[in-house]
Structure formats: C-alpha cells, structure tokens
Amino acid sequence: MSLCLKSFTLICHSIKNPQLTCVRNRYHAEKIAKGPLLRRYGYKDKILQSGTLPHVDGPPISMPVYRPKNAWCEKRALFGQNDYIDILGNGELHPTRILYNVQSWLRGVQGNEYQILLRKRKVFNKGIVPIARPSKWKDLNKRIKYLYRFLNRKTKTGMSSD
C-alpha cells in the first residue's frame, strides 16, 4: 500500500518537475554482495558442549618435555644404606635412629591420626608452639577432642580412623 503511494508521489513529482531524474545510490546486488546482516555481535556459538574440548582458542598446549630421572644420583644410588646396621654393626644402633630425613618426633612412630596427634601434643607441649602458634595449637586440641568423642562413642573398638 505504501509502495503504491511512493510510486504515485514519484510520478506526480516527475510530472511537476520533468527535468528531474531519479538516481539510485543503492543497488540490490551490492547488498547481496555485502553478505547477510551480522546479528548477535560477539556471540560465540559453543558447538562442543561437553567431553574433552580441544584448545582451539589461544596457544596450543604441548606435552611437557620428558626429563628422565637420574637413577644414579647420590640419594637413589645409596638408597637403603645402613638399614641393617643393627645386624651388621655392633647391635646398639637401631635403624630408626638413623632416619635423619624424618622429623625427630616421628621416627619409628606408627599409628592412626588420633595416636599421632596425641604424640604431637605430648612432644610440642614443652616447647614454644603453644605460645607462638596459638591458633594451630587450639586446632590440634580441638581435633583431638573431636576424634576422642568420635572414636569412643561412634565407632567400635579397634577401628582405625584412617
């Protein structure tokens, strides 16, 4: 309807002003050549929604370079040395007294979490830890109290807490 009106007004215009010619500045072919109108700018359509996703955006992450461990470094070459010192030595020294890489209060200790925490409290009670690390000390005591109640009231005797 509006198209009819437009053409009618153009015809009327040309009749009134016969020297005017209509000039097109836009051509349909150019519009088609430009392509479809870009809608939803910046939107990334996620085609792959789940599973292992490929690294298509950003730099590719390659496998790390293989660095074989040195099987004959000093630590590994002499691993286990002195473990039989009570058999092959004079019998006074026990292998637990040679575990220099283990914290001194943990040498020769075996037990579940509750037993180890009790030992930790017994050992560190005498030092600076309760004064220098009050929050940690409080957490230790809280954990011991909780484990006492849990193991003695909620579990059968002989169950480990690990």
Added chain:
Amino acid sequence: MIFWVHLLNVTGSSSSLSTTAIMPRVLAYPPKYKRVQQAWVENLDTVEEQKLGLIDLHPDVFGAQPRIDIIHENIEWQTKYRQVRYDHTKTRAEVRGGGRKPWPQKGTGRARHGSIRSPLWRGGGLSHGPRSPKTYFYMLPFYTRVHGLISCLSVKLAQDDLHIVNSLEIPTDDPKYIEDLVDSRTWGPSVLLVDEMDIMPRNITAATDSILHYNLMPVYGLNVYSMLKHDTLVLTLAAVNRIEEKLLYQLNRPDICNVVKKYELNQNG
C-alpha cells in the same frame, strides 16, 4: 665356641698367580651337613684379572636357600618404613571463617546451612581428606632381615655377580682405570664395592667419585636394596670376614629373646 684367627698375607701388585698369597680360611661354626662354598680372590691392581687364591665361604651365609619372598619383603620394608606423607587438608573446623549461620533456617527460599565452610560449600573444609603426617613405619622381624641378607648374598654368589678382592688399593686415581677394569672383566654396568671400614683408600675414592654407578660402602651399610640395585657386588677379604662373623653370630646367638621383641618407641632401639 671356636674363634678363628685370620692371617692375611697380601703381596705387592707385581705378584703373578700364586696360591700361597691368600691363606686358607677357617670357618667359624663349621658346617656339618652343607657343602662349603668357594670363591676366587682376585686383585684390583691390574686391569687384567689375576686370581690370587681360592677361599672357603660358609654355606649358611653364602650358600643358603635363596628365598625370593624374603628378599621381596626386605625390599618392600626398606622402601616403605622410612616414608612419611605430609599432605594435609583442613576440615570445616580448621578453615578460616564459617562460625556464623549464613541465613536463617526458615523464611528465605534457600537451602538450610549452618556455616559457609561445611564440606558442601565451595571453599569449605574436606571431611575425609589426607590428615597431617602419615607414617608407614613398621619393623620386619629381626630374623626376616637376617635371612634377607643371607638370601641376597647367596643369590649374588650363585649368579656369578659376587667377586672377592684382596683389597681396594688401585695404582691410579683415574676414573678410566676403573672403567677399563670393569669392562674387561665384564663386571656389569653397576658395581658396589664393599670394604670393612668406612675410610677407603684415596685412589679408589677419587676414581669412583665421578662415576655414579660405581659406589663404595662399608660393611655396616650393606643392605638388600643396594645389593639388588647394583649388578655386581665386590667384597674385600676383610669385608667377607666381617660379614660372615656378624651373620653367623646372629644365626647362633644365645640371647635371641632380646632381638625378637616387638619394637618399642623411645627405648633406644
């Protein structure tokens, strides 16, 4: 009890094969029902092998039944007993914050919660995570370890990986000398050299210092793991005497009740 006296007459490096250089060994606790094991005594003075003599080895130490299961138990023990895991996670009581009830129990349309650090929440504590130092310490029975050593030595001798040497004296401190020696005698890629004392001659320490797979060890450092890690085991005559003396004593001691007791903490071993 018969205490044997060991007389060793070590000659200089220029001696050729002479069976009188090494005195025959007298074995303690003479074996009654087992055949005596024997081994050559070689030299380290020259690159070429020279056999200096033949010595007897006690079958209870070097000719025992090779118990693979005991050797395996020993290896497992050596790997595990010194292991401590230090990984640790905080529980809901230890994570910072989370004392207040985040929103009232009823009224808000949200789920009911008591603290923002419960294990249900992001950033909350872990209920069953790893906790503080975890030790895997245990002691094998004393005689399992003794028999581990005995089995391993027997295996090494039976498989031709055990060599006995008069002493660890070598003429130069050049690493190439030891490499040539080991190559010419096909002693295996890795060699463990065991002497009686922990202070070794200067030349051998300098020569093996740069080569990581030739290692020196005193007798008290000997263990099943190292014997299996190194392909060849080279013992000096003094080391053989010391090892036999110690292991035979452990096998025949009158007070085993003192050593087979369960391990107690803080009892000085």
